Amino acid sequence: MVSGTAPFTDDLDALAAEAQQAWTHGQPLPSPCIRVCRIDAHTGWCEGCFRRLEEIGDWGSRGEAAKWAVWLQVERRRGNDGSR
Structure with a gap:
C-alpha cells in the first residue's frame, strides 16, 4: 500500500489491513x-x-459482502488495487 502521501494515509492503511x-x-x-x-x-x-x-x-445497513465491495472501491480509488 502507498504510505505517507498524506498525514492520515497510515491510519487508512492500518484499517485496510484490519479489514x-x-x-x-x-x-x-x-x-x-x-x-x-x-x-x-x-x-x-x-x-x-x-x-x-x-x-x-x-x-451501517450494508451486509458484510457489500461492505467488502466498498472496501475494494476504496482501495481502487486510493490506487492500492495493483492497477498502478
Whole structure:
C-alpha cells in the first residue's frame, strides 16, 4: 500500500489491513472512516476514507459482502488495487 502521501494515509492503511484480516476470517468489517470528513468537489469522495456520500450514509445497513465491495472501491480509488 502507498504510505505517507498524506498525514492520515497510515491510519487508512492500518484499517485496510484490519479489514482484509476481518474479511479473511469472516469477522465484521471495520468502517474506513478515519474522521477526516471532507468531500472533494471534483471526485465526490471523502478525502479521509475515499467513500462517496451514499457509501458513508448506508454503511451501517450494508451486509458484510457489500461492505467488502466498498472496501475494494476504496482501495481502487486510493490506487492500492495493483492497477498502478
